[in-house]
Every structure is written in structure tokens, then in C-alpha cells.
Amino acid sequence: MGYEWISRNKELYNLLKEYYQDELEKFLLWTEEKLKPAIRVNTLKITPEELKERLENQGFTLKRLNFYNEAFYVEYAPFEIGKTIEHYLGYYYVQNISSMIPPLVLNPQPHEMVLDIAAAPGSKTTQMAQMMRNTGVIIANDVAVDRIKALSNNVDRMGALNVIITMVEGFKFGFWFKNSFDRVLVDAPCSAIGTLHKSYEVAKWWGYEKVGKLTRTQKGLILAAFDCLKPGGTMVYSTCTITPEENEAVINFLIEKREGVIIEEFDIQGIKMRK
Numbered sequence: 001m002g003y004e005w006i007s008r009n010k011e012l013y014n015l016l017k018e019y020y021q022d023e024l025e026k027f028l029l030w031t032e033e034k035l036k037p038a039i040r041v042n043t044l045k046i047t048p049e050e051l052k053e054r055l056e057n058q059g060f061t062l063k064r065l066n067f068y069n070e071a072f073y074v075e076y077a078p079f080e081i082g083k084t085i086e087h088y089l090g091y092y093y094v095q096n097i098s099s100m101i102p103p104l105v106l107n108p109q110p111h112e113m114v115l116d117i118a119a120a121p122g123s124k125t126t127q128m129a130q131m132m133r134n135t136g137v138i139i140a141n142d143v144a145v146d147r148i149k150a151l152s153n154n155v156d157r158m159g160a161l162n163v164i165i166t167m168v169e170g171f172k173f174g175f176w177f178k179n180s181f182d183r184v185l186v187d188a189p190c191s192a193i194g195t196l197h198k199s200y201e202v203a204k205w206w207g208y209e210k211v212g213k214l215t216r217t218q219k220g221l222i223l224a225a226f227d228c229l230k231p232g233g234t235m236v237y238s239t240c241t242i243t244p245e246e247n248e249a250v251i252n253f254l255i256e257k258r259e260g261v262i263i264e265e266f267d268i269q270g271i272k273m274r275k
Helices: 001-007 009-031 050-057 099-105 123-131 144-158 168-176 200-206 208-228 248-257
Strands: 038-041 061-064 073-076 092-094 111-114 137-141 163-166 181-187 230-236
Touching: 001 009, 001 200, 038 099, 050 061, 092 123, 099 123, 099 181, 099 230, 111 123, 111 168, 123 137, 123 144, 123 163, 123 181, 144 163, 168 208, 208 230, 208 248, 230 248
Parallel strands: 111 137, 111 181, 137 163, 181 230
Antiparallel strands: 038 073, 038 092, 061 073
């Protein structure tokens, strides 16, 4: 099914063929796989050990992630992992593993000022809140009403008390909050090729014209985010896609437009990095 939708979209298929080359077949098979769900423990409310015991008593089998002690794979689920009382109580967040990485790289500290410039639905916002132990301030911003509702619900469910939610166009932060934040996360809207294993909707609409519109948004957000940083501050730019136009080219655009940009490598034990 996935191969069929991807092969119909010639622009997308040719991009994947150019990018993955001999590994294209492996990627296409990956889009057909049903990946194990993962959960991030909300340490504001419960410890990983306590949650593991509660869920295993209900028949779930959990395996700790090798790079993040506060998260588990769900190896076996007797029913949907998002329908437990513990989930409704905000004891954990059902979250893709890749989604957990940007906050770990940004590494927000207690009592800092942090901006999540494109925050909905809130997985990364609430992860940062627990990393900061509910201290400091996180401004969690998005632009669409329905996305703000999801963000608000998740912030409330997870008990993230240090979060202030705003709904403005992200590029305005560069004017309003210049040199104000210790750290900024730009999890930019993108063409979402990395989500093909969850849904083939991307294959139905993906095209370079759409990518061009997204890159204009991404470039506006990354400039605003950089302008928001205090001197010496840290920013993480992330997407869930592979196109150079939405990743490397956006970083290069920032370097061309702003002085003082320093690109740093990072290393998280247990995660294979591609250079």
C-alpha cells in the first residue's frame, strides 16, 4: 500500500530514489512496518519504575529506551496504550522516539526562559517542562486554533505549570522578544516525509511547490528564533523530513543572514548519527 502511494507521486519517488539510492527498497519496506509505540514517563507525576509496575500489572510489556531512561517501548499491549487511566491522568505521553530527541539536544535547565515557537500538540513542550522541573518559563506558541486546543489539553493533562501558551505568527517573536530567551526550539512545520510509516497522506500531496512554501515559513521562523536568543543562548532546529531544502538550506540561510551563528555537534549515546 505504501509503495503504491509513493510510486504514484513521481516527484516524491524520484527524491527518495536520489536520497536513499541502494537503500530505497529498505526505506519503502520501513513505511509498511507497524512500529512499536513508545511512551515518555511524566516525572512531574510519577517515576519510571512506578509507572512500569502499574502498566505491567495491566498486562503491558515495556522495554526501556537505550538512550533515555524516562521512556519505554511498548512491546506488548493488551489494549490501546492511550486508553489507560494513567494516560488520562497525565502519567505519560504517547510519543514517537524521534520526537523525544530535540528537547534532549536543547537540554533546557531549571529556572531558564525557553521558547517553543511551533509547539502544538505539545509533546516536546511538556517534555521540556519536566526537564526544567516545572520551574522557569516556557512560551509555547502555535498559530492554528485547533492545534492550540490540543496543546492546551496536553499541557493541562501533563501538569506543566511553567508553560504560557500564545497564538501568534512565530516570526513576530524576533521583534517582540529580542535577546530574551536562554533556549529556543524550532520544531518547524515541514513536508513530513519522516511520517510516511504512520500515514500515506503525505504521499498524496507532497510536491516541490508545497516544499517551497514551507521553506519560506521555516526561514522566517529560524531568523525570529535566533533573534530571540540571549547572547550565548542555544537553539535547536528540527523537522520530520529529509529534504535538504527544509534542513541544511535553512541552516545555511540563517548563517548568511545573521552573524555569530555557531553550529555545534551533539552526541546522545545510543543514537546513530548521520553526517
